[in-house]
Amino acid sequence: xxxxxxxxxxxxxxxxxxxxxxxxxxxxxxxxxxxxxxxxxxxxxxxxxxxxxxxxxxxxxxxxxxxxxxxxxxxxxxxxxxxxxxxxxxxxxxxxxxxxxxxxxxxxxxxxxxxxxxxxxxxxxxxxxxxxxxxxxxxxxxxxxxxxxxxxxxxxxxxxxxxxxxxxxxxxxxxxxxxxxxxxxxxxxxxxxxxxxxxxxxxxxxxxxxxxxxxxxxxxxxxxxxxxxxxxxxxxxxxxxxxxxxxxxxxxxxxxxxxxxxxxxxxxxxxx
Ligand SMILES: NC(=O)c1ccc[n+]([C@@H]2O[C@H](COP(=O)([O-])OP(=O)(O)OC[C@H]3O[C@@H](n4cnc5c(N)ncnc54)[C@H](O)[C@@H]3O)[C@@H](O)[C@H]2O)c1
Ligand SMILES: O=C(O)[C@H]1O[C@@H](O)[C@H](O)[C@@H](O)[C@@H]1O
Numbered sequence: 001x002x003x004x005x006x007x008x009x010x011x012x013x014x015x016x017x018x019x020x021x022x023x024x025x026x027x028x029x030x031x032x033x034x035x036x037x038x039x040x041x042x043x044x045x046x047x048x049x050x051x052x053x054x055x056x057x058x059x060x061x062x063x064x065x066x067x068x069x070x071x072x073x074x075x076x077x078x079x080x081x082x083x084x085x086x087x088x089x090x091x092x093x094x095x096x097x098x099x100x101x102x103x104x105x106x107x108x109x110x111x112x113x114x115x116x117x118x119x120x121x122x123x124x125x126x127x128x129x130x131x132x133x134x135x136x137x138x139x140x141x142x143x144x145x146x147x148x149x150x151x152x153x154x155x156x157x158x159x160x161x162x163x164x165x166x167x168x169x170x171x172x173x174x175x176x177x178x179x180x181x182x183x184x185x186x187x188x189x190x191x192x193x194x195x196x197x198x199x200x201x202x203x204x205x206x207x208x209x210x211x212x213x214x215x216x217x218x219x220x221x222x223x224x225x226x227x228x229x230x231x232x233x234x235x236x237x238x239x240x241x242x243x244x245x246x247x248x249x250x251x252x253x254x255x256x257x258x259x260x261x262x263x264x265x266x267x268x269x270x271x272x
């Protein structure tokens with residue numbers, strides 16, 4: 001029997017949402033696909049909810065009858081304040097209010113490395129290091145990590161906040177040789193987050209079993225996530241096509257990589 005009756009997946013049309021749509025299928029009787037546009041290829045175990053996360057009423061309504069929420073919708077890069085505010089901050093508040101009003105037991109949230117992007121790689125931080133965002137995007141991830149903490153402490157809604165590093169079809173640059181999370185491992189991580197018996201409020205890094213380890217995920221071992229992939233098969237090709245970067249550059253020094261070199265998104269020309 002499936003573990004959940006109905007899971008709401010926000011961001012269902014996105015890069016990771018598209019992968020999770022297939023990956024979550026065994027875990028729930030129904031997957032409700034949350035997106036801004038309608039799908040025309042619904043499988044028999046799928047239904048849809050078309051809404052913008054900035055719309056409080058519609059977002060709360062989309063959570064009705066869902067016993068779990070996998071929240072992967074929102075701006076996935078540094079963006080102007082208004083976008084961050086509407087999609088990530090207000091949108092996530094609406095999701096958590098939906099969980100509270102409609103009785104979802106657990107939320108799995110796509111946080112990001114950019115919540116702690118200004119920590120130096122050599123610090124080898126654990127999941128309980130102080131937050132250190134590298135962007136407004138990172139600040140929005142800090143907000144939701146904190147919001148979800150409140151909803152656990154006050155309302156008993158469990159959350160797993162996944163600080164995903166770089167989840168792409170394959171590592172695109174040298175940083176991704178240590179920050180890579182394969183799609184299959186991303187699905188394993190979300191599955192572990194949904195099926196671990198007790199998670200309370202958990203923060204976990206989201207990485208594959210890459211050879212170079214930059215952080216310590218021991219504080220999330222109770223999830224039982226075991227990565228099976230690694231960036232190593234891609235190393236030779238990545239190193240051959242990308243020059244050795246300056247080791248003192250902010251993009252190399254900090255976990256957040258190139259986000260640490262971005263300008264401010266609300267300046268007229270943020271990235272000259
Ligand atoms: N892929 C990665 O490497 C990575 C790393 C860290 C965190 N994340 C997080 O994982 C989540 C998914 O990332 P992704 O790589 O699939 O990005 P993506 O941009 O492909 O997916 C995000 C989805 O959210 C939707 N969305 C954006 N604003 C919305 C709004 N206002 N209302 C409703 N839907 C909205 C988009 O249409 C899109 O389908 C994001 O929260 C992102 O911050 C991704
Ligand atoms: O740092 C990274 O590699 C990734 O961080 C994530 O938060 C972003 O959604 C993704 O677009 C970045 O490429």
